[in-house]
Amino acid sequence: MQATNEAILARMDSPVALIPQLAAHIVAAGGKRLRPLLTLAAARLCGYQGNRQVKLAACVEFIHTATLLHDDVVDESxxxxxxxxxxxxxGNKASVLVGDFLFARAFQLMVEDGSLEVLRILCAASATIAEGEVLQLTTQNDLSTTEERYFDVIRGKTAALFAAACEVGAVIAxxxxxxxxALARFGMxxxxxxxxxxxxxxxAAQQSELGKTVGDDFREGKLTYPVLLAIADASPEERGFWERTVEQGEQSESDLLTALELIARHDTIRRSIAKADEFVASACAALDQFPATEIRDILKDIARYTTARRF
Incomplete structure (x- = not known):
């Protein structure tokens, strides 16, 4: 991981001073480094002995960071x-352009690796992420959004890169x-x-723990799982509230509190975590293709941590 961080810092460098300055800002903010960690762990699980995983882990993190920069502009975060x-x-212009730079750096790293299969996997994931974000845009403020469509969104915008991060570790091995x-399924x-x-x-989180503004999804009219469950169980009066605040975008200061009350009333946070637990169980089962080792146990622990985290 230390070698990966060093590769990230080295490849952020540019003679255009604003690029490393802005990139360093988002890197300095921390983050879990979960996606590059998955690449490193997958390679180790598969018994890989070389060092290609370091550059590929940096590549995965650049793709992720580029999407964050673009997402924050789109979401006005x-x-x-x-x-x-x-x-x-x-500013928005600099964030979008530096995001483009990081995408380009990611593709340079893929080419340096020299594997067409690695290139295929990471290129496909990059395209799928963009499709997922656009699909989310089309579901925004749309109360007719189905659970199936919501899962299509998150499969694209988030899970595809997790799957690719794991799969490339297996490919190089x-x-x-x-x-x-099996590793691609685990990541997905x-x-x-x-x-x-x-x-x-x-x-559900405290803003100080979450690291972003609580209720952003509500203010942006995003149809996420807790809201979809609340809408499915809504009384006519409750549905009217969701139509006004999410579909029509007419919100007052007190509306977030009302949304939180409705979500609590229909127990949709617990139900969302329960659905996440189903995916965690499936992820862990996928790893049973591999012998029982310490690194396999660590990957299963990472999966289980997902539903216990608070940020």
């Missing part, structure tokens, strides 16, 4: 990991296709659980 977001400090597929299910918890925390 002012906080990221408890700090002022890059767009709040440097040249394990059989069944084990490559882990990513689904991770986003379900993220969406639950937007209504």
């Amino acid at each position: 002012v906080l990221r990991r408890g700090f002022a977001s890059a767009n709040a400090v440097f 040249e394990v059989p296709p069944a084990q490559q597929d 299910d882990l990513g689904m659980a991770f986003q379900l918890v993220d969406d639950a925390l937007d209504y």
Whole structure:
């Protein structure tokens, strides 16, 4: 991981001073480094002995960071990991352009690796992330959004990169296709659980713990799982509230509290976490393709941590 962090810092460098300055701002804000960790752990699980996983883990983190920079502009976010977001400090134009730079750096790292299969997996994930974000945009403020469509959104915008991060670790180790597929499934299910918890925390966490403004999804009219469950169980009066606040975007200062009350009334946070637990169980089962080792146990623990986290 230390080598990966060093690679990230080295590849953020540019003679255009604003690029490393802005990139360093979002890197300095911390983050779990979960996606690159998955690449490193997957390679180790598969018995890989080289060092290609370091650059590929950095590549995965660059893809992720680029999407964060773009997402914060799209969502007009002012906080990221408890700090002022890059767009709040440097402006939207700089954030979008540095996000583009980080995407380009990621593709340079893929090319340097030299594997067409690695390139295929990470390119496909990058395209899928963009599709997921656009799909989310089309579901925003739309109360007819189904659970199936919501899962399509999070499969694209979040889980695809988790799956790719795991799969490339298996590819460079040249394990059989069944084990490559198992690690991709592990990453996909882990990513689904991770986003379900993220969406639950937007209504359940303390802002100081969450590192972003609580209730952002509600204010933006996003149809996330806790809201979809509350709408499905809503009385006519409650549905009228969701139509006004989410579909029509007419919100007053007290509406977030009302939304929180309705979500509590229908127990949708617990139900969202329960759905995430199903994905965690599936993720752990996928790893049973591999012998019982310490690294396999660590990966299962990472999956289980997903539904216990508070930020």
